[in-house]
Amino acid sequence: MNDRKCWNDHSGMVLHSAEGFDVIDCESCGFKHIIPIPNEDELREIYKHDYHVRVKPLMLQHQLEDQSWLDATNEARLETIERMLGKAGKFLDIGSGNGFLLQTAQKRGWTVKGVEPSYKAAEYSCSQGVDVSCSTFDSECAASLGKFDVVHLGDVLEHLPDPTCMLDLCKQVLIPGGLIAIGVPNEYTPVQKILTEDMNFRPWWVSPPHHINYFDKNSLEKLLEQYGYTSIHSEVSFPMELFLLMGRNYIDNPDLGRECHAMRKELELNLTKSGNRKFLDKLYECFAEAGMGRTVLVVAQKNK
Ligand SMILES: [Zn+2]
Numbered sequence: 458m459n460d461r462k463c464w465n466d467h468s469g470m471v472l473h474s475a476e477g478f479d480v481i482d483c484e485s486c487g488f489k490h491i492i493p494i495p496n497e498d499e500l501r502e503i504y505k506h507d508y509h510v511r512v513k514p515l516m517l518q519h520q521l522e523d524q525s526w527l528d529a530t531n532e533a534r535l536e537t538i539e540r541m542l543g544k545a546g547k548f549l550d551i552g553s554g555n556g557f558l559l560q561t562a563q564k565r566g567w568t569v570k571g572v573e574p575s576y577k578a579a580e581y582s583c584s585q586g587v588d589v590s591c592s593t594f595d596s597e598c599a600a601s602l603g604k605f606d607v608v609h610l611g612d613v614l615e616h617l618p619d620p621t622c623m624l625d626l627c628k629q630v631l632i633p634g635g636l637i638a639i640g641v642p643n644e645y646t647p648v649q650k651i652l653t654e655d656m657n658f659r660p661w662w663v664s665p666p667h668h669i670n671y672f673d674k675n676s677l678e679k680l681l682e683q684y685g686y687t688s689i690h691s692e693v694s695f696p697m698e699l700f701l702l703m704g705r706n707y708i709d710n711p712d713l714g715r716e717c718h719a720m721r722k723e724l725e726l727n728l729t730k731s732g733n734r735k736f737l738d739k740l741y742e743c744f745a746e747a748g749m750g751r752t753v754l755v756v757a758q759k760n761k
Pocket of ligand 1: 483484486
């Protein structure tokens with residue numbers, strides 16, 4: 458398991474292997490990713506025909522069931538961004554999915570634009586009154602969009618064969634001093650390590666070729682600093698793997714997964730509706746301090 462492997466310019470210790478891929482702690486990139494890295498053509502096919510249809514067939518249904526929680530989560534995220542920007546300006550969501558964040562942003566006074574490779578998701582977004590193009594965000598697309606105050610990428614960076622190329626493209630569409638907000642799964646957390654190393658769990662979060670890169674707060678911030686941004690804020694979401702430690706093994710049980718998700722939703726909605734969102738934030742800061750959190754969001758400013 459602890460071999461060293463090289464592939465093209467990438468090398469590091471092998472952390473896990475699955476589906477013919479190895480996850481390495483890449484010394485040249487400064488974050489963990491699989492090798493071999495699939496090429497753009499292979500991935501384009503996966504996302505166009507496969508991702509929203511096969512891997513996440515219930516995503517829209519679940520999002521609609523979760524709408525009040527999703528709206529509260531998106532409101533909080535936008536509030537944080539508005540506080541840092543000082544206003545609601547022009548907002549670009551890359552990989553905007555079904556467009557829920559854009560809808561909330563639009564209601565809060567942002568001028569919004571989405572770019573989404575899945576035809577179904579883009580079509581649904583447009584039907585809900587937000588401006589979303591069905592496209593991958595490449596240099597041609599970037600050149601056609603104009604400039605934005607904020608670029609948001611939620612659950613995008615972990616899927617990309619070259620995340621550095623994406624960070625460069627985002628700089629092209631951001632005004633000087635504009636903000637980039639990146640949300641990714643937080644992987645190789647202390648609890649994940651306990652579960653796999655000491656409790657015989659398989660590394661369930663390793664899922665090539667869909668998940669190519671495996672970030673945490675530090676590696677994401679470091680990457681942003683290397684590519685012309687200054688990190689100014691980070692936050693995490695509820696560490697779902699705590700449920701595994703509590704004996705609720707949702708890994709191969711989607712129904713139980715929804716139950717655990719419902720409990721997390723309840724916690725957040727109870728604290729939000731009772732006017733205790735600040736306490737919730739404080740709680741999650743403590744999780745972040747301990748390296749925990751299912752996802753991590755980093756907001757960074759484009760260097761002037
Ligand atoms: Zn690498």
